[in-house]
Amino acid sequence: MKTLIKDVDIVTLDEKGTVIRGGAIAIDGANLVAVGEAPVEFAPDRTIDGANHVAVPGFFNAHCHASMSLVRGYAEDLPLDRWFNERVWVAESALGPEEVRAGALLAACEMIRSGTVAFNDHYFYMDHVAEVVEASGLRASLAWCQFGLGAGKEVGADLPAALAFAERFHGEAEGRIRAMLGPHSPYVCPPAFLREIAALAKEKGLGLHIHLAESEEQVSRSLATHGMTPTRLLEETGVLDVPTIAAHALYLSDDDVAILARRGATVAHCPITYAKLAMGPGDVPRLLRAGVNVALGTDGPASNNDMDMKEAVRFLPLLQKLARRDAEAIAGDASLRIATQAGARAMGFPSSGVLEAGKAADLVLFNFDKPHLVPRHDLVANLVHAAKGSDVSHVFVAGRLLYENGTILTLDEEKIRAEAERAAFRMVSRDLTVLREYQS
Ligand SMILES: [Zn+2]
Structure with a gap:
């Protein structure tokens, strides 16, 4: 054509x-x-x-949890710890492959409508998200989230199954799907697990997608428990030996910034989540000055509450200008470049x-x-x-x-909206339990 x-x-x-x-x-x-x-x-x-x-x-959404569209508006006005412990990790106790599929379809409609061409997804039952990518015509980089907390603690796939997913789908849909491994974070995953998953990624030639340094408490807890910052822990465990997309990375020492730059890691910056959960603005100009590849994400719709990259493209410079009291911060087309080519490079779509x-x-x-x-x-x-x-x-x-x-042109949006609402209401009306506890 x-x-x-x-x-x-x-x-x-x-x-x-x-x-x-x-x-x-x-x-x-x-x-x-x-x-x-x-x-x-x-x-x-x-x-x-x-x-x-x-x-x-088109926009490359460098960090999201597309299927969390089903919990849009379900975890409001809470700080990060209560957001996890009282709402998100409770609703997810009723999450199954059907919910993931319905949520990903809804997110795909929303992303297409607002100019996103690719998304970097970190969630569960990713084989169902892969089907949505195939059907929608979007590009995506997909990682099946892993906690590394032992038998019975993963959602839908242990590490061998998450790896099997990655190997099965990497390069599928005419090359529109790329796969990564997805350790949740250094604040949930034990160091031995980070070491194991990093070695596996290196051996199989896969990248990693992880959360990093979202709060001051996470940093001080890491220093107390491991004697090093979360970023240093990623370097020590081999995570940064492979192409890594680190979501957030808001609280970094000068040494941490130098590590991320030296190891070629990407920081996926999600400014609307930071404002909504009162997490702090981060310092994007500092990362860029150090040579870190900074990409832009919406994060999940439980903390944004939408997947409109255009809104994040505007909010990124606004937040940095305000936080730095510098009207020249993230000027001109910088925000567009961060939202497009920086994400494309990180997600493995360099063209x-x-x-x-x-x-x-x-x-x-x-x-x-x-x-x-x-x-x-x-x-x-x-x-x-x-x-x-x-x-x-x-x-x-x-x-x-x-x-x-x-x-x-590729999806039946009316049907998808109706099914997503049904799936969302069904999910939160089940017997919900607390899946795991977030400790700040
Ligand atoms: Zn996230």
Whole structure:
């Protein structure tokens, strides 16, 4: 299939930050063949009129728990410890593969509608999430969360089963699915387990997706228990020997930052969760100055409460500017780059996140024919600070059109919304127990 998008404004996010007004984008199969001007011999099967639209690379949600969409609005106004112990880890006692599937389908609809092309998921029953990825047309990096607390403490898969999942699905769906191993965190997983899972990841050539240093209490507890910071513990146990995406990493010493930079780890920053759970803003400019790859995530809908990356794209610079009292923090297109190419690189899709000939055709169009997007002095500023996820009009993943002007072309959204609500109510009406206890 060959697609031509004509008369479109293009925010390429290439090295020079090129912005093209009234250009063309030519897509052949899964790739971009021209950005700016289409070759005269290009004969499209489909032409999209891009007038008053802006094309930009699609978003890579670098940390989420998509199926937690079923507990959206179920864990409100609580600090992290009570959020885990009173709500989230209680509702999850009734979680099964059907709930995971229903929640992932709902999240896929929400992500597609707001311009996300790929998500980095950390949860349970990931074979069911893989099915959703396959059906939706999205890309994803999937990790089956592991606690390492011994027999009977995992959800749906012990470590050998989580590894079997990763080996079975890595590269599936025409390469749209990548798999990782997913130790929960250094505050839940014992060091011996971190060592075991890291060695396995290294042996099998898989990356790791983990939570890290979300609170000052986690750091002081790690110092008291292990004699080192959580970040140092990840280095000592071999976790950072493989490509690692560390979600949050809010409380870091200078030494921790240097470790993350030296080991090429990615920090997945989820600013809306930090504000909502009053966790603190983190220091993104400091990470970037040190050379750490910083990507952007929504986190799960129990702490956000949505999966709209566009909202996080705006909130990231707002929170950093406010926290640092520095209006120049995360300026220009930095937030867009963090939300696209930084996540793409970390999730193993290095050809995505930039609009250039030869790269993957993972792009979205924003409809700028809206009062809040006029005038168009600065397309990047309008995209970062004024556009809404709901302004997305078209979503392409690997050259395939998944969404067009209000209609998801790959999923039955009406049915998915109804089934998700039924599954969510059924889940929290069961006999719930406390699964495990979070100790800050
Ligand atoms: Zn998380």
